[in-house]
Amino acid sequence: MEKKLVFTIGRQYGSGGREVGEKLAEQLGIRCYDKEILAKASQESGYCEEVFSNYDEQPVSALLFNVAIGNLNTFVGSQTPISMEAFLAQYHTIESLAEADSCVFIGRCSDYVLRERSDVINVFIMADDESRIERISARNGISKEQAESVMKRTDKNRASYYSYYTEQRWGDAKNYDLCLDSGKIGVDGCVEIILDFAKKLK
Amino acid sequence: MEKKLVFTIGRQYGSGGREVGEKLAEQLGIRCYDKEILAKASQESGYCEEVFSNYDEQPVSALLFNVAIGNLNTFVGSQTPISMEAFLAQYHTIESLAEADSCVFIGRCSDYVLRERSDVINVFIMADDESRIERISARNGISKEQAESVMKRTDKNRASYYSYYTEQRWGDAKNYDLCLDSGKIGVDGCVEIILDFAKKLK
Numbered sequence: 074m075e076k077k078l079v080f081t082i083g084r085q086y087g088s089g090g091r092e093v094g095e096k097l098a099e100q101l102g103i104r105c106y107d108k109e110i111l112a113k114a115s116q117e118s119g120y121c122e123e124v125f126s127n128y129d130e131q132p133v134s135a136l137l138f139n140v141a142i143g144n145l146n147t148f149v150g151s152q153t154p155i156s157m158e159a160f161l162a163q164y165h166t167i168e169s170l171a172e173a174d175s176c177v178f179i180g181r182c183s184d185y186v187l188r189e190r191s192d193v194i195n196v197f198i199m200a201d202d203e204s205r206i207e208r209i210s211a212r213n214g215i216s217k218e219q220a221e222s223v224m225k226r227t228d229k230n231r232a233s234y235y236s237y238y239t240e241q242r243w244g245d246a247k248n249y250d251l252c253l254d255s256g257k258i259g260v261d262g263c264v265e266i267i268l269d270f271a272k273k274l275k
Numbered sequence: 276m277e278k279k280l281v282f283t284i285g286r287q288y289g290s291g292g293r294e295v296g297e298k299l300a301e302q303l304g305i306r307c308y309d310k311e312i313l314a315k316a317s318q319e320s321g322y323c324e325e326v327f328s329n330y331d332e333q334p335v336s337a338l339l340f341n342v343a344i345g346n347l348n349t350f351v352g353s354q355t356p357i358s359m360e361a362f363l364a365q366y367h368t369i370e371s372l373a374e375a376d377s378c379v380f381i382g383r384c385s386d387y388v389l390r391e392r393s394d395v396i397n398v399f400i401m402a403d404d405e406s407r408i409e410r411i412s413a414r415n416g417i418s419k420e421q422a423e424s425v426m427k428r429t430d431k432n433r434a435s436y437y438s439y440y441t442e443q444r445w446g447d448a449k450n451y452d453l454c455l456d457s458g459k460i461g462v463d464g465c466v467e468i469i470l471d472f473a474k475k476l477k
Contacts, residue, residue: 085449194459199449244448247287247401251468252454257396262475266453266468273464 078271079171079190081183083197083235083249086227087205087220089260090198091179096264098177106170107179113170114162120155128159130180132233160238180231184248185239194274195249196267200256280473281373281392283385285399285437285451288429289407289422291462292400293381298466300379308372309381315372316364322357330361332382334435362440382433386450387441396476397451398469402458 080097084090091107098105106113111129115122133156160182167186170176171193178187184195200208202224209220235243246252251270253263282299286292293309300307308315313331317324335358362384369388372378373395380389386397402410404426411422437445448454453472455465 197448197454242444242447245444246399246446246448246451246454249448249454250456250459252399252448252451253472254452257452257477258472258475259477262472262477265475266471269468269471270455270460270464273460273467275459275461275464 077175077192079175079187079193080177080267080271081187081193081195082177082179083184083195083243084180085199085205085244086224086231087209088198088200089208089255089263092260093196093198093255093263093267094177094179096260097267100264100268101175103175103177104170105177105179106167110163110166110170110178110181110183111159114159114166117166118158118162120158120162124155125159125162128156130231130234131156132230133237182235182238185235185241194251194267194271197244197246197249197252198255198263199244199252200254204256279377279394281377281389281395282379282469282473283389283395283397284379284381285386285397285445286382287401287407287446288426288433289411290400290402291410291457291465294462295398295400295457295465295469296379296381298462299469302466302470303377305377305379306372307379307381308369312365312368312372312380312383312385313361316361316368319368320360320364322360322364326357327361327364330358332433332436333358334432335439384437384440387437387443396453396469396473399446399448399451399454400457400465401446401454402456406458 080094082090082094084093094107095105108129111125112122115125163181164186167178167181167183171178171187171190184193187193202221205224206217206220209215209224210217213220213223215223232243235241241248251267253266255263258266282296284292284296284299286295296309297307310331313327314324317327365383366388369380369383369385373380373389373392386395389395404423407426408419408422411417411426412419415422415425417425434445437443443450453469455468457465460468
């Protein structure tokens, strides 16, 4: 890629958004960060990755649940709830990786984190329920009923996490530069259109 | 175009969505319907076009306002509020035009009206506020402050109209097949990507 560009990929669960991000990065010869954001954030903040992973794109009410059941260890050694620590650590990790080089970020409010930058293309990948249920069921080796249940729960969690930290609505077209239905044109079709969009940037 | 295809274009006010639809239709040699939907709907239903135009993508609460100020003529000769008559007449017009031939529809819940068809591509065009204000101000010969005010009011009206009749959220990515930011790639860039998307359809 000639000029530096950072891509963020929001995605409905089961839409193949992560695969779109990985293939996009591969074609451009740049890095794609998904769970790696969490690993880097925990290293840099000194927290254990396993602790942070409990809060990865999870609704903030999970914290209240911990309090409700008396699991107050969450707060030990910190005046900030650990969910917020995990968010802030990821925030700083995303900021510094975007500053350093062209790359792709999967989810984790990265579009919001990088909202002040002018070298970012924000993408959202969605698909019809049927395509997503099929993909989840095949990938995870579970029944279609189970896949539908996981899909609904995960989307709800992502929407809740996103809206809590950004005060915007997850999946609202106006937060992105382009949104694509992978059920209609497949993962490769999405990658080609994103590359074309990047070339057309004014 | 080899196979029959119908395009619906939802659009933020001032995003150039109508221009995208017109250029798309021109390139494909098919018809683009914007205000013409209203004219056809009024002809077919026997209502005067001027009456219908008061309800064109307007929030339904405008009806309650008419009642509140005692303008009950709205109801004369009909058991259905005229806002609903106008919506239903447009609904049937969109249905029959889509059945007949390839074409482009601008707004008016056309994505929702045609939700059962498999030959439809639903597009949403958005842009950052700055680009939109500039476009509205230049097009309508008004100040940027006035343009901003018209932009906010029109978007609010469109969102309200859409959500009332479809029970979906206007501008929610999952209601569309692709959403494009015309502020980033221009009207022509959007047209090219929509054409490419249509070619990639599985």
